[in-house]
Amino acid sequence: xxxxxxxxxxxxxxxxxxxxxxxxxxxxxxxxxxxxxxxxxxxxxxxxxxxxxxxxxxxxxxxxxxxxxxxxxxxxxxxxxxxxxxxxxxxxxxxxxxxxxxxxxxxxxxxxxxxxxxxx
Amino acid sequence: xxxxxxxxxxxxxxxxxxxxxxxxxxxxxxxxxxxxxxxxxxxxxxxxxxxxxxxxxxxxxxxxxxxxxxxxxxxxxxxxxxxxxxxxxxxxxxxxxxxxxxxxxxxxxxx
Numbered sequence: 001x002x003x004x005x006x007x008x009x010x011x012x013x014x015x016x017x018x019x020x021x022x023x024x025x026x027x028x029x030x031x032x033x034x035x036x037x038x039x040x041x042x043x044x045x046x047x048x049x050x051x052x053x054x055x056x057x058x059x060x061x062x063x064x065x066x067x068x069x070x071x072x073x074x075x076x077x078x079x080x081x082x083x084x085x086x087x088x089x090x091x092x093x094x095x096x097x098x099x100x101x102x103x104x105x106x107x108x109x110x111x112x113x114x115x116x117x118x119x120x
Numbered sequence: 121x122x123x124x125x126x127x128x129x130x131x132x133x134x135x136x137x138x139x140x141x142x143x144x145x146x147x148x149x150x151x152x153x154x155x156x157x158x159x160x161x162x163x164x165x166x167x168x169x170x171x172x173x174x175x176x177x178x179x180x181x182x183x184x185x186x187x188x189x190x191x192x193x194x195x196x197x198x199x200x201x202x203x204x205x206x207x208x209x210x211x212x213x214x215x216x217x218x219x220x221x222x223x224x225x226x227x228x229x230x231x
Binding site: 006037044045046047050059061093095097100101103104105106107108109110111112113 | 143152154156158163164165166177185209211213215217218219220221222223224225
């Protein structure tokens with residue numbers, strides 16, 4: 001069974017930084033694209049970033065470009081999201097998800113999420 | 121970039137069927153999409169991938185009551201024999217080389 005477990009969320013002041021982690025098990029982690037998706041309180045799902053199997057290609061939604069960095073450590077079966085220059089509008093539950101269905105980004109497995117609150 | 125359009129809400133009675141629609145923007149009618157369910161206070165759950173030909177591939181453990189289909193730029197999720205636990209938000213999702221896009225979601229109420 002695929003398990004994705006996010007951690008690292010919390011309360012941070014505007015302008016601050018936070019690093020999210022996603023621990024993967026039950027899958028050959030290095031074989032899949034991985035994504036981060038967020039959901040602001042009471043809002044819909046918003047894709048944040050994705051990374052290729054070997055980390056060589058990374059893509060971001062425009063609103064986080066230059067502030068967030070996605071990375072992975074295949075030896076540790078882990079996905080990361082480094083978030084800098086955080087803003088109030090980054091407040092959300094952040095989910096990691098696997099790109100499956102024999103595609104890069106059909107998100108077929110999800111974690112339970114970690115809450116990031118940006119507030120003074 | 122592709123845009124996915126969903127009705128904000130839908131409702132149907134317990135035991136009935138409901139068909140949710142996700143519409144792909146002009147010029148993108150060949151795209152595959154995925155359907156996800158999000159029950160209250162829970163994370164999203166993958167339901168299925170639906171292609172332009174109307175075939176679908178469901179995730180592990182998804183009941184037979186859930187099915188997908190297509191017509192032109194529209195992708196459908198049909199839920200039959202509605203149960204109270206089907207009351208949830210339903211999102212469609214698609215992707216390109218450098219992006220992933222979600223529809224705005226449909227809130228399904230089971231009456």
